[in-house]
Structure formats: C-alpha cells, structure tokens
Amino acid sequence: MRDSSRALRLGVCGPVGTGKSSLIALLCRELAGGLGLGVVTNDIYTDEDARFLRSAGVLDPDRIRAVETGACPHTAIRDDITANALAVEELEAEYGDLELVMIESGGDNLTATFSPALVDVQIFVLDVAGGGDVARKGGPGIERADLLVVNKTDLAVHVGVDREQMVADATAAREGRPVVALSRTDRASIDALVSWVRSQLSTHTAGTLVPQDPGPMAPHFHADETGGTLHVHDHDGLHVHEHAHR
Amino acid sequence: MHAHADSLLLLLADARLPVAGHTQSGTLEPALAGGLTVDDVPFFVATRLRTVTRVEAATAVVALHRIRSGLKLDDVERAWAARTPSPAMRATSRTQARALLRLTSRLWPAPAPPVVELVETPHLDRLEDRRPTSRAVALAHAADRAGLSPRSLARLVAYDDVQTVCAAALKLVPLDPAVVTGWVFDALPLVDRLADEVAGLQLPHQIPASGAPQIEAWAQAHATATRRLFSA
Ligand SMILES: Nc1nc2c(ncn2[C@@H]2O[C@H](COP(=O)(O)OP(=O)(O)O)[C@@H](O)[C@H]2O)c(=O)[nH]1
Ligand SMILES: [Mg+2]
Numbered sequence: 001m002r003d004s005s006r007a008l009r010l011g012v013c014g015p016v017g018t019g020k021s022s023l024i025a026l027l028c029r030e031l032a033g034g035l036g037l038g039v040v041t042n043d044i045y046t047d048e049d050a051r052f053l054r055s056a057g058v059l060d061p062d063r064i065r066a067v068e069t070g071a072c073p074h075t076a077i078r079d080d081i082t083a084n085a086l087a088v089e090e091l092e093a094e095y096g097d098l099e100l101v102m103i104e105s106g107g108d109n110l111t112a113t114f115s116p117a118l119v120d121v122q123i124f125v126l127d128v129a130g131g132g133d134v135a136r137k138g139g140p141g142i143e144r145a146d147l148l149v150v151n152k153t154d155l156a157v158h159v160g161v162d163r164e165q166m167v168a169d170a171t172a173a174r175e176g177r178p179v180v181a182l183s184r185t186d187r188a189s190i191d192a193l194v195s196w197v198r199s200q201l202s203t204h205t206a207g208t209l210v211p212q213d214p215g216p217m218a219p220h221f222h223a224d225e226t227g228g229t230l231h232v233h234d235h236d237g238l239h240v241h242e243h244a245h246r
Numbered sequence: 247m248h249a250h251a252d253s254l255l256l257l258l259a260d261a262r263l264p265v266a267g268h269t270q271s272g273t274l275e276p277a278l279a280g281g282l283t284v285d286d287v288p289f290f291v292a293t294r295l296r297t298v299t300r301v302e303a304a305t306a307v308v309a310l311h312r313i314r315s316g317l318k319l320d321d322v323e324r325a326w327a328a329r330t331p332s333p334a335m336r337a338t339s340r341t342q343a344r345a346l347l348r349l350t351s352r353l354w355p356a357p358a359p360p361v362v363e364l365v366e367t368p369h370l371d372r373l374e375d376r377r378p379t380s381r382a383v384a385l386a387h388a389a390d391r392a393g394l395s396p397r398s399l400a401r402l403v404a405y406d407d408v409q410t411v412c413a414a415a416l417k418l419v420p421l422d423p424a425v426v427t428g429w430v431f432d433a434l435p436l437v438d439r440l441a442d443e444v445a446g447l448q449l450p451h452q453i454p455a456s457g458a459p460q461i462e463a464w465a466q467a468h469a470t471a472t473r474r475l476f477s478a
Contacts, residue, residue: 046473068477070268071417082345083266083477 002120004207007038007098008200009088011077011114013141014125016107019151019182021049023125023193024102026184028058030194035201036097039064040087042106044073049104065091073106081118088118100201110139116211121200124214126170127151132161135170143173144214147180147196154183254392258385259402261409265345270338271414271476272407273298273461276468284419288429291411295404295436297458301329302339302382303403304444304453307396309386311448319383325450326380332462334469336380338478343384350384354391397445404437414476 012020021041028037037059041049043066050066053059065087069076076083088101103119105112114122124141126134129152135142142148148170156163167181178196182189203209249257261267274282277290305326312319330336382403389399412426447453468478 045475048472051472068269068474070270070414070477071475072268075268076266080264080266080268082264082348083269086266086341086344086348 002207002209002211004204004209007036007088007092007101008121008204008209009119010100010102010197010200011105011119011122012102012125013077013105013112013114013122013145014107014149015110015130018107018125018127018130019149020104020107020125021052022184023123023149023151023182024104025053025056025058026190027102027194027197028053028056030190031100031197032058036095036099037063038088038091038095038098038101040084040091040101040103041066042069042073042076042084042104044069044071044106063091063095069106073108074112077103077105077112077114077118079115081115084118100197110134110137110141111216113141113145113214113216116213120204120209120211121146122214123147123149125149125151128153128156128161128163128166129159131159132166132169135166135173138173140214140216142170143175144177144212146200146212147178148174149193150179150181152183153181153189154185248393251393251395251398255394255398255402258388258392258394259405259409261413263349265342265349266477267406267410267413269477270342270410271418271478272411273335273465273468273478274411274414275418275474275476276464276471277461278418279471280464280467284415284421287411287415287419288432291408291429291433292436293458294407294411294461295433295440297456298330298335298461299404299407300440300444300454300456301326302407303400303440304447305329305380305382306386306389306399306403307444307447308450308453309383310389310394310396310399313386313390320378321450322453323378323380323383325453326382329453329455329457330380330462331457332465334465334478335462337469338465339381340379341477342381343379346381346384346388347379350388350391354388395445396447397441400444401437401441404440405434408433408437417475 012024014020024039031037039053039059041053043049047066050064053064054061067076067083067087084103091101092098105114122145124145126142128150135150150167150170153163163181167179170179180189180192180196182193272294274290282290305322309319309322312322327336385399385403408430412430416423416426465478468474
C-alpha cells in the first residue's frame, strides 16, 4: 500500500511554542545539502510558521506550503487529512527530487497526533519551559509518537527544571521508544536528532517502515501511589476535547 | 448492489465527507473582515445563492448533461471561468475539485474521471488555470456516478454552500448553533428555487453570468491576508 519510492512524510506535532518550526528549520539546515526537502505548515490563525521558515532561508520558499485548517488543526492532521495530503501531493508533483516532506501541525493541545494515513513517522515536541512534569503526565504523542523531543534543554537551569529527571520520566512513559533531549546549542543532541531522521529515511526506502498510530486520548490505568490500588482516570491537567466539526 | 441515488446524495452532502470542507468559509471570513456583521450573514447566504453559487450550480448541471451525452467539457470549464473573474475563487474551486476527485476516484474507481484539456485559452494563461477541473465539474462527475438528477446536483451545490457559510459563522462569530441552523432552515426554499431554475440547463452559454463583484473582491483580498482561519 505505502509507496516507498515517494518522499518520506514526517509529522512534527506538540504544543504551541515548544519549537516545532525551529526543529524543522534545523533539519532543513542539516539535511538540505544532500536531500530533496519540502515543508507543509498548518498555522491556526496566521501563516507565521510558513513565513518564519521561508525567511530562515534554509529552503527554497516555494517548497514551503501553508495549509489553513479552518480553526480545526486537530481535524486537518487526523480525521480529514485531505488539505494536507493535497499539499504534500502537490509538492511531490512539482518537485521530482523530494525525499523528505515535513508537516508541522498547528500547535494544538497535548492530545493532537497525526493520522498514519498522512505521515509515515512523527515527532512529538515538548520543551523544558513547559514544566518538568509534562512528560510524566503522558498522552498519546508523548507516550507513543515515534520520537519524543524534549526541547530547549539549555533553558532547564533557568526555569528550575531537572533536565535529567524530565528525560527519565519521558523515557519511562514511552516504554523504550526513543527520546532526544534537544537544544540548538548542543551539537551532540542535534546529531542524535539528525541520525534518527536518517534512520527513518533508510527504513522507508527499504520499504520496511510501518506507520504507527499514537492513538487518540484514552483513559489509562495508573498505580495509585498512596494506596497501591488501581484506578481509572483521564490524564489530569490535560486539555482533552473532541471538536464537533462541520 | 447499487446504492440509491437519494442515499448517495446524503453522502455527498454530508459535512463529514473528507474533502477538507472544514477549511472553507464560502468567503464569509473576508466578508466579516470587510465590514459585514453577524446580522448580515443570512442575507450574505441569500446573495451567494443568487450570484456566485448560481454560477456554480448551473455549471454543474450543464457539465452533468454533457457528461451523460458523451460531450466534451472544455467549453463548460471556459464558461465557468469566464463567469468567475476572481483568480482566487477559481483557484479555490480547483483545489476543492482535487479534494473531491481524490475521494470519488476511491468510491468509483473505474473509469477514472476524464481530465479536461483546455485548448487555446490565451485569456486563461495563469498558472492556476492550467489545472482545469473546477469543483462544479468534479461534482458533476460524482453526480453522474451517483445517478443524481440535475435538480439534485444543483440542490447539492446550493445546500453545501449554505452550510459552508453557516458552519464557518459558528467559528468566526460564535452564536447558539440552533440560531445558525435556523438560518440554514430559512434558506432552504431559496435552495429549492435555485435547483428548480437551473435544473433544465444544457448549454454552456445558458450558465448565468451572475457573479458578485463584492464577493469576488473579498475572495481576492483573502488570498493575500496573513491572518486567516479559513483557506477561502
Ligand atoms: N532556548 C532555546 N529556545 C528555542 C530552542 N528551539 C526553539 N526555541 C525558541 O522557542 C520559541 C518557539 O519556537 P517555534 O519553533 O516557533 O515553536 P512552535 O510554535 O512549536 O513552532 C522561539 O522563540 C524559538 O527561538 C532551543 O533549542 N533553545
Ligand atoms: Mg510553529
């Protein structure tokens, strides 16, 4: 079903301000020399992301397309992916050399993840400034995106977050799935990110990549730390919602 | 086993159809930005039905007739484009057509909807005009495969337009959704009338040239706006 000769479709999601656009710009900068790239952004209210990426000068501006989501950023990456799929297909039709298309979600809440019908792999981006306990609280993207990036680790000391603890919490929540603690000032972390993307590209071209759905938000069982019993609850503190879309 | 045309009409009119309908406001977003108020929305809906949506519905009906008669569609596309002077509106229509064809080619796999070739159109040499299928014609292909009557097709175009504007109103100027559904309800006789009026058209030159310059100007303004929720 999946065509491994077309470009790999990489989704980047996560809350607003965690560094999704910056991460895409970073990957463009790191990969542009050797790879045919394209980018699709999903801004909620402006075309700021597309403009930021175009002005970053990391990619031919015409290879960066903005998709409007009609106030439904969630829908556009999950249940009606048509607008994004068309934008990707259009880029593919116009640029024969595409090997990697990155799609940035409109920063929604912690529950938004990409449909595997739109992307082959996805990165969920958190940042240390959002607080050390976000990773522990979990959610589909944090727990089951193909890669979790804990971004802006350079800020940890300034916002009173224990970087190692946050990464350890994230790793525990992910049952072995990879985590990259990223900062644009930390070369080794950039290399780790780039090498993860390259490994996804090889799996894709080899035809062995199977897109995974991180899943919608669902109630979870947690060990109750005080009483040692199990109870069911939604992730507290997370904004769980269902849009009623037209 | 084939589905009844009525059931297929319901399917095609359903907002849950994955054709990126959530990205469209039927030009309501720039109209509100241009000074229209909430109270004007029902009049806006009625105006669209008399003008731009009338062009769209008539084009779809004429295209359906030609598809069923085995005739070419290029002059239908040209007639539609000539009556849709806003390049932004034409581009939107063609994007919506691609979304629709993407879906209908799954629902009705063979034969693939014929690609319309535009010949010698020096006045239509803009990039977006090289992607010829308009939404009206794409809908006509779907209607043909679904066995819809011309009247049902026109009703589909008109109804979808009303719902698109009203659903966008709920996002842009939130109100009690029952009030907004009341606007849709009140517009239904206008939908019926439009369907009756265009159902019998067969020739491209019969497509009314009933554009609305103000709506087209808003569509143009929206295409370059930097703050917008909706694609168009
Ligand atoms: N300190 C620091 N700031 C970063 C880093 N990455 C991104 N940022 C900043 O975080 C802010 C939000 O980034 P942006 O990429 O627009 O986030 P988005 O909303 O998720 O796309 C911007 O001001 C970036 O400069 C990082 O590694 N370290
Ligand atoms: Mg961004």
